[in-house]
Amino acid sequence: MSGTNVWSRSREKMRLFPELFAQCAGEAATYGKCVAATTTGRQELRKDMCAKEFEALKTCFTAAAKKKAK
Amino acid sequence: MSSGVCRRLLRAAGSSPAGRSRVPSSSSSDGPLRAGPTSEPRRRLSESGGRVNVFDREMKKRQKNWSASLQDGHKYEYLRDEVGSRVADRVYDIARTFPLALDIGSGKSHIAEHLSKVPSAHVLIGPQGLHWTNDLPGALKQIHQALKPDGVFIGAMVGGDTLYELRCSLQLAESEREGGFSPHVSPYTAVTDLGHLLGRAGFSMLTVDIDDVQVHYPGIFEVMTDLQGMGESNCSWNRRSLLHRDSMLAAAAIYKEMYGNEDGSVPATFEILYMIGWKPHESQAKPVKRGSANVSFKDLSKISQPTVNLSQ
Numbered sequence: 001m002s003g004t005n006v007w008s009r010s011r012e013k014m015r016l017f018p019e020l021f022a023q024c025a026g027e028a029a030t031y032g033k034c035v036a037a038t039t040t041g042r043q044e045l046r047k048d049m050c051a052k053e054f055e056a057l058k059t060c061f062t063a064a065a066k067k068k069a070k
Numbered sequence: 071m072s073s074g075v076c077r078r079l080l081r082a083a084g085s086s087p088a089g090r091s092r093v094p095s096s097s098s099s100d101g102p103l104r105a106g107p108t109s110e111p112r113r114r115l116s117e118s119g120g121r122v123n124v125f126d127r128e129m130k131k132r133q134k135n136w137s138a139s140l141q142d143g144h145k146y147e148y149l150r151d152e153v154g155s156r157v158a159d160r161v162y163d164i165a166r167t168f169p170l171a172l173d174i175g176s177g178k179s180h181i182a183e184h185l186s187k188v189p190s191a192h193v194l195i196g197p198q199g200l201h202w203t204n205d206l207p208g209a210l211k212q213i214h215q216a217l218k219p220d221g222v223f224i225g226a227m228v229g230g231d232t233l234y235e236l237r238c239s240l241q242l243a244e245s246e247r248e249g250g251f252s253p254h255v256s257p258y259t260a261v262t263d264l265g266h267l268l269g270r271a272g273f274s275m276l277t278v279d280i281d282d283v284q285v286h287y288p289g290i291f292e293v294m295t296d297l298q299g300m301g302e303s304n305c306s307w308n309r310r311s312l313l314h315r316d317s318m319l320a321a322a323a324i325y326k327e328m329y330g331n332e333d334g335s336v337p338a339t340f341e342i343l344y345m346i347g348w349k350p351h352e353s354q355a356k357p358v359k360r361g362s363a364n365v366s367f368k369d370l371s372k373i374s375q376p377t378v379n380l381s382q
Contacts, residue, residue, distance in 0.1 A: 017318075047248065
């Protein structure tokens with residue numbers, strides 16, 4: 001396949017992942033702690049149990065991506 | 071450790087509303103790619119002779135070919151080199167010389183380059199093949215047949231708790247983000263099962279031991295990239311073809327938080343099972359007949375030792 005296609009573009013975006021992720025270490029740690037806490041408690045891990053923390057992480061990540069794209 | 075925690079979690083997650091049924095890890099599933107929770111994905115011995123249809127061999131061939139074609143493919147060789155040298159150690163440990171050796175499935179003969187002489191009736195298998203085969207008992211039987219009597223098979227395969235950090239992180243992330251999860255890491259053979267398989271294939275004087283190789287990476291992304299570069303990407307039939315961006319982000323955060331090191335890197339564990347099995351021959355020591363013992367365990371206390379005198 002010549003030129004760019006959806007696969008090569010998304011692979012390019014994926015390559016930026018570690019760099020962008022590194023900029024959101026705080027939010028990542030908070031989310032990670034929230035999920036880790038559910039594994040030790042009595043309750044099972046359900047969908048969106050840590051939704052708030054994840055939203056914060058995602059916002060930070062998207063913002064970092066926008067800044068990178070500029 | 072954390073994998074035990076992760077295991078407890080998996081059992082609990084079974085009651086979530088998606089209504090999945092329990093799927094044994096060794097069967098291929100169709101339809102929605104969500105597996106029910108199992109206590110730990112494992113290749114189990116079954117009555118049907120142990121042949122399973124878990125892996126898409128065509129896909130694996132394509133992945134291996136792609137990885138072999140990489141310009142910088144040597145970058146991903148570190149794990150195989152390490153395991154290859156440890157297998158070679160075991161070859162040297164055997165105080166015999168063998169005229170002819172066979173190095174199977176090792177890609178670039180990671181073992182042969184560590185051996186200076188070429189031994190015999192020795193079948194060496196590199197860590198590349200066995201954990202992707204659908205018919206492990208059959209493979210072991212064939213190896214047994216290829217050996218001369220009194221020949222030895224020395225092999226290594228990834229098994230046990232390999233990549234449990236990656237497996238758990240992905241499962242937790244998909245559970246929290248999507249309400250269920252599908253398997254991303256292959257089922258592996260456990261040490262105990264391997265012993266049984268070798269016995270059933272006809273090997274005797276078995277030795278099976280485990281060795282952990284822990285490799286540290288900057289993050290989950292690099293773990294997965296390196297696995298792909300090694301040609302070790304998932305090729306189970308029930309693999310999901312995409313990983314949601316959100317789940318990927320969540321998994322990265324979980325991996326780092328639950329398993330990360332102080333310096334920010336994350337570990338990935340490879341549990342390598344080493345096995346040695348001999349093809350029977352009259353010269354080998356056999357278990358003696360029942361009732362032929364001529365010393366008793368009671369005599370142990372008569373052995374003079376400079377230790378505490380056990381009373382009674």
